[in-house]
Amino acid sequence: MTPDLEQRWKQAQMPFDGKIVTSGVDSSMQTLLKALKYFTKLLDANPQNFYLYHDWHEHDGYLTQAKPISSIKLKNMVANEQSLRASMNGEAEVRTAVYPQSNEWLMRWYIDPDDSAYCDFEFCIATTAKNNPLEQMYLINPQGLNQLAARTYFDKSYGG
Template structure:
């Protein structure tokens, strides 16, 4: 079944953040996502080329354990990211209820590794995410409708 972007509310970084901080917030987000279901369903891994050339590739099934392994350290997060410009890792449950996308890369000066993420959640889950993850974050997260977010990132 082809990927269908979920509707709802998007939360995303306003700017790139240091990879160590990105790794930490992605672990908090993944813990939050895992807590949404009593029996978490399998996840799908994608190479998300929306900002590169508009394409989206299914890379197979993964588990929450696999996802946590991607964020275990800043290095594992950087190594999980495809080398192509503006290509993100995307993850969604098989029911397509939410979508997490992220990437890590060298900054413009090639001095440090930075990254960004976005998560699209159902509207009814947004308040809980805001309270448990977004508000405690030291980084300002932009909150907008998923439709507005998709328009801003899809080529």
């Protein structure tokens, strides 16, 4: 997590004031790609600056800095399995994450480096977000999604 996002999480500010949808069971690579491609289509609906980072929240809580990323580069990153695997850090429980300058949402994904069959994704969205795609996520992965309060989820999953 970034220092700013950590502060937002601890103070239940956007996007941690809303809900999070998580893949509740092991997702296939196909499901992960479908979810991320759906997600990247939403970027065009509200153009703004986006930031990418490796999220160590579950691993050990290490804080890192995000780097700007264009929507085009992000779409290329999730275009296929090879590029998606290349986006990963390679450490256990370290997710790749992206969020907009508005902090309306946070999207994270993970591919286990030791078990390529294990993938997961999470989409956290603020209560005031202009576009709420959570219902659509159920169409992508109807059998294995959980919806929780975002702050509670991050409180329970903290590895630091």
